[in-house]
Amino acid sequence: MKFNKLLGIVGAASIILGVIGGCAPKQKKSTNENMDIKKEIVGQVDGKDVYQFTLTNAGGMSAKVLSYGAIVTHLYAPDRDGKMENVVLGFDDPAQYWTEPYINDAPYFGSVVGRYGNRIAQGKFTLNGKEYLLATNNGPNHLHGGLKGFDKVVWDAEPVMTEEGQGVKLTYNSVDGEEGYPGNLTISITYTLTKDNCLKCDYSGTIDQPCPVNVTHHGYFNLTGGAKTNVLGHEMQIMADRYTVVDETLIPTGELRPVAGTPMDFTEPHTIGERIDQVEGGYDHNYVLSDDVTELRPVATVKEPVSGRSLEVLTTEPGVQFYSGNFLLGNLTGSGGVVYNKHWGFCLETQHYPDSPNQPTFPSTILEPGEKYSHTTVYRFGN
Numbered sequence: 159m160k161f162n163k164l165l166g167i168v169g170a171a172s173i174i175l176g177v178i179g180g181c182a183p184k185q186k187k188s189t190n191e192n193m194d195i196k197k198e199i200v201g202q203v204d205g206k207d208v209y210q211f212t213l214t215n216a217g218g219m220s221a222k223v224l225s226y227g228a229i230v231t232h233l234y235a236p237d238r239d240g241k242m243e244n245v246v247l248g249f250d251d252p253a254q255y256w257t258e259p260y261i262n263d264a265p266y267f268g269s270v271v272g273r274y275g276n277r278i279a280q281g282k283f284t285l286n287g288k289e290y291l292l293a294t295n296n297g298p299n300h301l302h303g304g305l306k307g308f309d310k311v312v313w314d315a316e317p318v319m320t321e322e323g324q325g326v327k328l329t330y331n332s333v334d335g336e337e338g339y340p341g342n343l344t345i346s347i348t349y350t351l352t353k354d355n356c357l358k359c360d361y362s363g364t365i366d367q368p369c370p371v372n373v374t375h376h377g378y379f380n381l382t383g384g385a386k387t388n389v390l391g392h393e394m395q396i397m398a399d400r401y402t403v404v405d406e407t408l409i410p411t412g413e414l415r416p417v418a419g420t421p422m423d424f425t426e427p428h429t430i431g432e433r434i435d436q437v438e439g440g441y442d443h444n445y446v447l448s449d450d451v452t453e454l455r456p457v458a459t460v461k462e463p464v465s466g467r468s469l470e471v472l473t474t475e476p477g478v479q480f481y482s483g484n485f486l487l488g489n490l491t492g493s494g495g496v497v498y499n500k501h502w503g504f505c506l507e508t509q510h511y512p513d514s515p516n517q518p519t520f521p522s523t524i525l526e527p528g529e530k531y532s533h534t535t536v537y538r539f540g541n
């Protein structure tokens with residue numbers, strides 16, 4: 159169903175443009191089939207309108223998603239008493255995301271990063287005998303797709319209603335040579351807020367020349383609700399027995415080292431803060447989940463003891479970057495006027511291993527013409 163056909167009210171800048179609902183076939187007994195997906199215009203970037211979508215489910219959860227950067231700005235999840243509070247870092251005012259100070263601070267709150275999420279050493283790689291040069295925007299290295307990655311562009315967006323729940327499908331056409339990468343890439347992410355309190359991320363894409371592709375959702379979670387404290391008291395479990403060892407610029411050396419007996423070991427639950435002082439700079443490491451893309455399986459569980467909230471992460475990806483918000487330095491004031499200090503949020507970025515294009519022993523990230531790029535990650539909230 160075309161959203162445009164449903165456009166109702168037109169008026170001043172930030173008004174609700176329209177709603178979509180009742181897309182569910184009659185026989186479908188969707189518990190939230192009578193609710194609508196709200197779509198608002200919230201600004202303009204690069205001459206394109208930016209929309210914010212609000213997804214809801216029957217349990218009362220909601221998520222707000224921007225067409226700029228495919229950013230999840232808000233995600234409300236229940237605590238043990240059913241109280242809905244925001245569990246992600248971000249801004250109430252969407253325009254904050256495209257201000258210069260925010261872009262320079264580079265936390266990538268809630269966005270989709272790409273073409274290549276995480277780092278590529280020295281901003282270069284060689285493919286089929288040809289060297290490709292990328293921006294070095296993180297010390298000597300390339301990070302999260304470059305100067306204007308997928309987190310800083312306006313995606314096409316359409317609401318989608320499925321058996322699973324309300325969603326929004328965002329699509330971006332990245333042209334050959336953009337940020338130095340070869341090939342015309344069409345990439346999509348569909349966020350679905352499911353009936354069973356999951357934020358499901360389905361990624362898909364195609365390309366017309368071989369190119370490394372590694373996109374991921376860069377959400378920062380804080381399960382206290384409203385980011386009341388830092389996340390050091392959150393209990394983390396990651397089902398990985400190895401991680402990719404990195405050098406001082408956070409580029410993998412190629413070694414996959416066992417976590418056993420080290421502060422990197424989260425095979426049993428530990429609070430994030432328990433051993434963080436023993437990890438130089440804090441956690442910012444890729445955990446090895448498998449040696450290639452696989453079936454969807456649980457890879458991490460996080461519990462916040464005060465609120466009772468929990469988060470389970472499932473993915474088809476071979477790695478997950480556990481980042482403990484080490485570069486949050488109190489420069490940004492986010493939703494609800496909260497100052498985001500060090501360790502105010504954590505990320506679990508499901509991905510291929512960093513610098514794979516330069517690491518022949520890592521699972522390949524090269525997307526070939528005719529192949530379909532596809533992976534799924536689920537963030538499941540419990541209380």
Ligand code: GLA
Pocket residue numbers: 264265266276301408442479481485505507
């Ligand atoms: C990823 C990286 C970190 C940092 C954050 C964004 O998690 O691994 O080093 O760049 O993104 O600040």
